[in-house]
Amino acid sequence: MAIITLLTDFGLANAYVGIMRGVILGINPAATIVDLTHEVPPQDIGYAAFELGTAWRYFPPGTIHVVVVDPGVGGERAAIAARVGEQCFVAPDNGVLSYVLAEGPAEVVRLTERRYWLPHTSHTFHGRDIFAPVAAHLSLGVALAALGQPHERPVTFPLPRPVRRPDGTWLAHVIHVDRFGNLVTSLPASWQPREGIAGALVAGVRVDAVVRAYAEAPEGAPAILEGSAGYLEIAVRNGSARERLGVAVGAEVVFLTCR
Numbered sequence: 001m002a003i004i005t006l007l008t009d010f011g012l013a014n015a016y017v018g019i020m021r022g023v024i025l026g027i028n029p030a031a032t033i034v035d036l037t038h039e040v041p042p043q044d045i046g047y048a049a050f051e052l053g054t055a056w057r058y059f060p061p062g063t064i065h066v067v068v069v070d071p072g073v074g075g076e077r078a079a080i081a082a083r084v085g086e087q088c089f090v091a092p093d094n095g096v097l098s099y100v101l102a103e104g105p106a107e108v109v110r111l112t113e114r115r116y117w118l119p120h121t122s123h124t125f126h127g128r129d130i131f132a133p134v135a136a137h138l139s140l141g142v143a144l145a146a147l148g149q150p151h152e153r154p155v156t157f158p159l160p161r162p163v164r165r166p167d168g169t170w171l172a173h174v175i176h177v178d179r180f181g182n183l184v185t186s187l188p189a190s191w192q193p194r195e196g197i198a199g200a201l202v203a204g205v206r207v208d209a210v211v212r213a214y215a216e217a218p219e220g221a222p223a224i225l226e227g228s229a230g231y232l233e234i235a236v237r238n239g240s241a242r243e244r245l246g247v248a249v250g251a252e253v254v255f256l257t258c259r
């Protein structure tokens with residue numbers, strides 16, 4: 001039984017997601033379709049890349065992930081499919097697969113074989129006309145190589161990496177803000193366990209609380225903890241760190257370490 005996931009910025013107010021599901025089921029009625037999220041902020045490639053990067057490992061081998069966050073639809077950007085490990089990805093070539101492709105060797109093709117698309121393709125809805133039918137054909141056993149020519153240099157953006165400074169502090173950045181306003185930073189907890197963190201400086205505010213879980217954080221005050229994605233994050237219990245500190249993706253975070 002093939003699993004196909006969908007991740008888009010379409011929202012649910014219009015029929016776009018339902019149409020993609022219909023296209024997939026029209027080609028493979030036995031497919032199992034999982035909606036990762038359709039609430040990616042419009043055109044936010046970085047947000048979509050992070051969400052996919054934290055989710056795909058939890059799916060079984062053979063899963064096909066479709067990502068449609070595509071501000072360049074109808075333009076010169078390529079449409080691609082990739083295999084990383086035992087899973088496949090179908091997406092625009094705009095950086096949305098950056099976290100996935102950073103995981104290791106990948107086989108990537110440019111989608112050029114129109115026999116695996118819908119018969120008529122628009123300039124505005126490649127999710128329906130290209131990505132959904134390609135994913136459905138993959139789920140039926142069509143080989144990745146049959147979908148097009150090898151694509152040697154897929155577009156990726158540099159993943160922010162924390163820097164250990166001479167004074168022992170870590171310079172990191174906010175790489176993601178979730179719907180609760182939690183500030184996910186680029187510092188993996190595996191690099192610096194929370195037990196070795198003495199605090200953080202964010203937008204001129206010192207954060208002293210270092211906790212294991214949200215429930216341990218002081219009410220209304222920012223605290224540091226390891227989030228579910230494995231990165232250190234700044235959160236406000238029953239509030240929003242984004243609103244409390246007035247920062248967004250890209251903001252610097254300096255983590256202070258225990259001497």
